[in-house]
Amino acid sequence: VEPVPRPFxxxxxxxxxxxxWRYSASMPxxxxxxQVRLGETVTPLVRTExxxxxxxxxxxxxxxxxxxxxxxxxxxxxxFRQHAVRDVIEDSSGNAGASVAAYAAAAGMTCTIYxxxxxxxxxxSQIRAYGARLMRVPGTRDDVxxxxxxxxKTSVYASHNHQAAFLAGVATLGFELWEQLxxxxxDSVAVPAGYGSLxxxxxxxxxxxxxxxxxxxxxxxxxxxxxxxxSLAQAWEASAHDVKTSGGAPTIADGIACRLPLRGRxxxxxxxxxxxxxxxxxxxxxxxxxxxxxxxxxxxEPTGAVSAAGFSRxxxxxxxxxxxxxxxxxxxxxxxxxxxxxxxxxxxxxxET
Amino acid sequence: VEPVPRPFxxxxxxxxxxxxWRYSASMPxxxxxxQVRLGETVTPLVRTExxxxxxxxxxxxxxxxxxxxxxxxxxxxxxFRQHAVRDVIEDSSGNAGASVAAYAAAAGMTCTIYxxxxxxxxxxSQIRAYGARLMRVPGTRDDVxxxxxxxxKTSVYASHNHQAAFLAGVATLGFELWEQLxxxxxDSVAVPAGYGSLxxxxxxxxxxxxxxxxxxxxxxxxxxxxxxxxSLAQAWEASAHDVKTSGGAPTIADGIACRLPLRGRxxxxxxxxxxxxxxxxxxxxxxxxxxxxxxxxxxxEPTGAVSAAGFSRxxxxxxxxxxxxxxxxxxxxxxxxxxxxxxxxxxxxxxET
Numbered sequence: 001v002e003p004v005p006r007p008f009x010x011x012x013x014x015x016x017x018x019x020x021w022r023y024s025a026s027m028p029x030x031x032x033x034x035q036v037r038l039g040e041t042v043t044p045l046v047r048t049e050x051x052x053x054x055x056x057x058x059x060x061x062x063x064x065x066x067x068x069x070x071x072x073x074x075x076x077x078x079x080f081r082q083h084a085v086r087d088v089i090e091d092s093s094g095n096a097g098a099s100v101a102a103y104a105a106a107a108g109m110t111c112t113i114y115x116x117x118x119x120x121x122x123x124x125s126q127i128r129a130y131g132a133r134l135m136r137v138p139g140t141r142d143d144v145x146x147x148x149x150x151x152x153k154t155s156v157y158a159s160h161n162h163q164a165a166f167l168a169g170v171a172t173l174g175f176e177l178w179e180q181l182x183x184x185x186x187d188s189v190a191v192p193a194g195y196g197s198l199x200x201x202x203x204x205x206x207x208x209x210x211x212x213x214x215x216x217x218x219x220x221x222x223x224x225x226x227x228x229x230x231s232l233a234q235a236w237e238a239s240a241h242d243v244k245t246s247g248g249a250p251t252i253a254d255g256i257a258c259r260l261p262l263r264g265r266x267x268x269x270x271x272x273x274x275x276x277x278x279x280x281x282x283x284x285x286x287x288x289x290x291x292x293x294x295x296x297x298x299x300x301e302p303t304g305a306v307s308a309a310g311f312s313r314x315x316x317x318x319x320x321x322x323x324x325x326x327x328x329x330x331x332x333x334x335x336x337x338x339x340x341x342x343x344x345x346x347x348x349x350x351x352e353t
Numbered sequence: 354v355e356p357v358p359r360p361f362x363x364x365x366x367x368x369x370x371x372x373x374w375r376y377s378a379s380m381p382x383x384x385x386x387x388q389v390r391l392g393e394t395v396t397p398l399v400r401t402e403x404x405x406x407x408x409x410x411x412x413x414x415x416x417x418x419x420x421x422x423x424x425x426x427x428x429x430x431x432x433f434r435q436h437a438v439r440d441v442i443e444d445s446s447g448n449a450g451a452s453v454a455a456y457a458a459a460a461g462m463t464c465t466i467y468x469x470x471x472x473x474x475x476x477x478s479q480i481r482a483y484g485a486r487l488m489r490v491p492g493t494r495d496d497v498x499x500x501x502x503x504x505x506k507t508s509v510y511a512s513h514n515h516q517a518a519f520l521a522g523v524a525t526l527g528f529e530l531w532e533q534l535x536x537x538x539x540d541s542v543a544v545p546a547g548y549g550s551l552x553x554x555x556x557x558x559x560x561x562x563x564x565x566x567x568x569x570x571x572x573x574x575x576x577x578x579x580x581x582x583x584s585l586a587q588a589w590e591a592s593a594h595d596v597k598t599s600g601g602a603p604t605i606a607d608g609i610a611c612r613l614p615l616r617g618r619x620x621x622x623x624x625x626x627x628x629x630x631x632x633x634x635x636x637x638x639x640x641x642x643x644x645x646x647x648x649x650x651x652x653x654e655p656t657g658a659v660s661a662a663g664f665s666r667x668x669x670x671x672x673x674x675x676x677x678x679x680x681x682x683x684x685x686x687x688x689x690x691x692x693x694x695x696x697x698x699x700x701x702x703x704x705e706t
Binding site for chain 1: 371390391392393394395396397398399410412415416417418419455456458459474475477478479481482483484647648649650651652686687688689691692694695698
């Protein structure tokens with residue numbers, strides 16, 4: 001289901017609210033008394049030059065469960081509560097699973113999460129801590145998507161990649177950026193792209209702002225993948241209108257290790273509509289971006305640093321407007337990937353005393 | 354050095370700022386151009402009944418590095434920058450170390466962190482990721498405090514437990530609670546207490562609000578320890594004015610595993626002044642509180658759940674004003690303690706498909 005864009009302007013903002021609930025008017029189908037809240041703040045937007053050029057880091061990893069998924073899941077689970085859903089099922093590389101588990105717990109729903117056996121331990125621990133049932137599936141992220149369909153026959157399938165409410169929630173990222181910049185759209189927004197929900201959510205938000213006359217055009221949306229899972233980048237390179245299954249090499253960006261984005265066609269169309277692009281960066285570029293971020297005091301998970309790697313490359317190539325407002329979305333917390341990050345960055349000097 | 358309370362009222366709030374920088378006027382010695390920022394938000398204050406009675410959870414684990422320490426460290430490192438400090442050294446059970454490492458990185462300072470060998474792996478990985486030099490010390494938190502003094506001879510000792518600027522930063526927690534409650538002090542605030550910096554910071558904030566005529570009295574400050582490290586609780590029980598070295602048993606609350614709080618005398622005086630108390634909870638109470646929080650969608654580290662265990666016990670005993678505003682501070686992120694939490698809560702149903 002694709003959400004239909006409706007005009008959304010500054011008079012629609014619920015100024016007494018914090019975080020994503022400021023934009024409830026963009027989701028008029030959601031009853032206020034159904035809202036499930038876990039403390040969604042306006043996430044920080046911090047200026048830095050640590051990526052080789054001036055940009056604005058959007059720290060969405062500081063949402064309640066440690067990833068941007070909370071935006072979509074808060075709205076999706078609220079919608080389920082409104083419809084008296086008691087039991088949800090979800091597939092995820094980990095972040096969406098943790099988020100669904102948390103919001104389902106808060107809403108008093110039982111919850112089952114299908115996740116890859118190879119998902120990061122911290123993500124699996126988190127899912128279990130919230131009291132969800134965890135089903136570990138050997139194989140790729142795509143295998144998990146297949147496995148969940150069997151389980152989903154008896155339960156509400158909460159996939160963030162199938163639910164329009166999820167995208168409406170992710171769209172709050174776009175509204176929030178626009179408000180933080182003083183009711184102006186940034187020039188570009190770089191995001192990590194697996195299934196591409198950040199692309200679709202941002203596209204929706206900026207289209208709604210445009211329809212309300214708040215902005216003239218959407219920012220360039222930059223969808224960044226790794227060379228290990230490059231389906232969107234390959235389609236973009238080929239000027240194709242749909243994606244093909246692609247990839248499977250080892251990657252440090254576990255959160256976007258998917259071979260076939262379910263909504264690839266829509267994602268590509270959104271990139272074209274915003275004068276954006278899809279691209280694939282090397283593992284070494286992700287590592288460098290992660291190190292540069294951490295050495296400036298920021299701590300995304302490796303997947304979250306993929307957007308930073310894309311921004312760095314485009315800035316270096318002179319493809320981004322100098323002096324423009326360029327946003328880099330850091331989508332998940334480094335605290336979910338401690339030992340992986342330690343391995344990636346290598347041991348620094350250490351001594352037993 | 355003890356900070357001297359000065360009046361701080363609503364006209365002193367920098368309303369155009371976010372997070373702890375709203376209260377810069379309470380730190381007039383800090384030059385605005387020295388501020389080191391990593392995206393400090395107003396942390397959420399969320400109503401829940403998951404602890405057996407209505408309370409307000411203060412999610413300080415959503416600060417930039419995942420713990421409340423960022424409040425104090427942001428101010429302390431900003432102060433160091435103002436004085437052109439280039440190199441800092443700190444001892445920590447992990448959270449303060451990660452915070453100092455991050456803010457030092459952001460300020461371009463070199464940084465050495467002394468931490469217990471047994472600190473949680475995620476905390477050590479985080480410290481190293483920011484580029485700090487990590488010195489692991491066998492033994493207790495107190496042994497780390499001793500070891501750092503040797504290293505500190507050649508470098509600025511950034512201990513949050515020695516620096517007045519750190520406490521002034523922690524005090525922003527009190528100001529923030531007061532603003533979030535509509536310029537009213539809560540009735541009580543429960544905090545985990547190791548060295549007691551949360552107690553001292555809150556006491557400072559509410560005293561400054563009282564001096565400005567904003568509130569009549571400070572909330573009861575409830576300092577919660579575990580039976581494994583009960584120095585403050587024992588002194589309180591004995592009506593003593595100073596603490597004695599105590600404890601050493603295994604505990605899941607690694608962040609407050611210290612035998613002798615350096616400022617124990619001040620902490621006890623602060624508790625008396627606010628009509629508060631110190632208490633020690635059992636490991637099983639911490640575990641229950643952690644489970645109750647997680648099953649409601651909240652994810653503190655075990656140390657962060659100690660305050661919740663204390664609140665639960667006091668509420669059950671009828672010692673907290675019914676219908677009052679009772680705040681429970683969750684001080685550190687569960688994402689720093691994934692495998693420990695999984696062990697503590699036990700495996701829930703799990704299956705390979």
